[in-house]
Amino acid sequence: MFLRMLMRAAVLRRGRAASALLAMIVAAAVATAMLNLYVDVQAKLRKEFRNYGANVVVVAKDGQELPADALQRVESLLAGHGMAVPFAYVVARTADGQSVVVSGTDFGRVRKLDSWWSVSAWPQAPQGALVGARAAAVVSPQGAPFDLSFQGRTIHLASAGTLRTGAAEDSRVYLSLNDFESWTGVQASTIEVAASGPPEEVDSVIQEFGQALPQAQVRPVRQIMEGEARVLGKTRATLLAAAVLIILTSALCVLSTLMGWVFDRRRDFAIMKALGASERLIGGFFAAEAAMLGAIGALVGFLIGVGVAAWIGRVNFHAPVVPRLNVLPIIVVGSVAVALISAALPLSMLRRVQPATILRGE
């Protein structure tokens, strides 16, 4: 009986029920999308911030060398949450006696870590060098092959491409680590690490590095860490403010629509009351109706909201926002609560009125 009344009520007054449901769905969808975005935006933006390069630097302490397996140790500690690139440096001399800094590194990794390097062509073949824009003018002005010497040993290099960064790298010559080590016998002294994750994770990674490599100094690149924290914090705060505003507006919209809907049905209320239904039964009936509306609206809205968030993620970050299922209970409870409140308010108003007055249409 109770169920049948619920069903009939919804079917008979399709128009009003549909508009109330629509308001509910839109509100739930918007709230879902905003909450999903708010939770996920940090991870999305962090990924963008990793483009700034290393946030942790591991350097051999004065007079000490990094162990040969330092890179493997660092990588195993990172366990896939980041990237590590080794660098080795010496000052070499060109054929006409000028000093130039030569660095050995892993081109494949550097390319991923330092995505801002503007490189005309990456070296592929052995003995290929990446020459900084300023260094190029000194070592091989026309891009011709050149010789470099270090402690009496000479290497013959082909200039594969030029490198432009606007910083110290412009005055250096980069070789592959293999070429570099067989030429100079010097090992990598610096490992630049881009550790992903929130600041606490990066801090714990730094501590682990320190323990695993006692001969190294491990320090965070504060410039990168602080900039990231600041911009992220402000963006999230703005998004939160926006989310609160939007959710509040849609909740109020739902409230007014639903209140109108319940208020509109004061004649049903009066008839039920005149036929002898107890106030508890009527209250239960309207509450069940509102709760059902809230729940259905929340579920449909959640699905749409997840879609909207995913779309925003795809358009803006080129990666979909992963749906957060833990948002669902919040949305359902919130929707049902708003629906119940908007049913309770007009009912408490109607309760004071004689059914006869309503039925007479006054």
Add this chain to the structure above:
Amino acid sequence: MFVRLVYESFRRQKRRKLLAWTAITLGVSVATAMIAVATGIGDKISRELRTYGANLLVTPQEDTLDLQIGGVDLRPPSDGAYLNESDLPKIRGTFWHHNIVGFAPMLPVNVSVDGGPENLTLLGTYFSKQLSFGKEEFVTGVRITHLWWRVQGAWPDDNSQDILLGEGLAAKLGRKAGDSIAINGQSHRVAGILSTGGVEDSQIVAPLLVAQQVLGKPGAVRRLYVSALTKPEDALARRDPRTMNSELFDRWYCSPYVQSIAYQLQEAIPHSHAEQIRQVAQNEGTVLERIKGLMLLVTLAALLASALAVSAAMATAIFERRGEVGLMKALGAANVSVAALFFAEALLLALLGGMVGFGVGSWLAHVIGQSIFGSQITIEPVLFPVILAIAVTVTFAGSALAIRRAVKFDPVHALRREA
């Protein structure tokens, strides 16, 4: 007659009108605040991104190669060319000087401490130097460009002989703020201990003047870091200015691209070479675009939500007045005049709601700007007519369907309240 109808309708149905008005005001406030925040956020985040430090580096044109490893310059100080310190204030005379947040000159020299070997780096720079260009006075230095530098103790005065010790070096030498230290035989006071998380932690940082005295070259500057607010790079920005025609060049020159600011810096400082620091400059653009895009899409969602809120409120308000419509039609009113009445009411509500909503929205944007970014979010006056137009359009659109249905309703049913 028409005016009186509208007036009476507002006078007698205060509750319903208030409800609809509240919905419109609320919707417009949120829309205004979100539009203002979304248009202002690029500027705000751009300033926050300056935490990453300078995005332009100016070096002497005829310089020898840097011999920098791990931030330590191995080049003999006699080598290479220098910029002239007296040219620096000219930066304030460039076209985009309002976009230049600050600059800091650097002059590294080798010194000996406490009579030891000459193997320590002393970096001369501005901390917070008072300069003037023409009549304009301004302050610049590392305290503006290198925001991540922290000092325990006090920052030295730019005109004093006081210095900062990097924290690593201070620990090694056993000095703390307030102690004195002999640099190349001269006694200096340690004003504070500097922590940067970079190579400066094992260096001495001093006013530029001190470094120039050590070097014996007054007015010399090795490099200049410039921190500028820039526009994200696009296809035009990447083009070579030498290949542009004059019209295109003007457009390029008058856009705050990092490239055009570099070009203008080279013009302002003789014999210099300005280059973007790609690590900072390139990534800035991406991050900025992402955040702006995000806020734009969120604003769209906000607009949609408020439009629906307004439509729902209007539809409810009209739906409740079927009886009235029936009565008017029974008395012989044409459909057109009934619709006109409703639209006139909607217009009035939209204008009232739009104006108040704009005020509330501006205040909200102000609160958001102050509490999150600590600075004002400016609201363009042109936004006001736009917001009013949006309010009226949305209110009309929201009412249209309900009005159509109300007008089509048979007056007999309406009067018998058989809805």
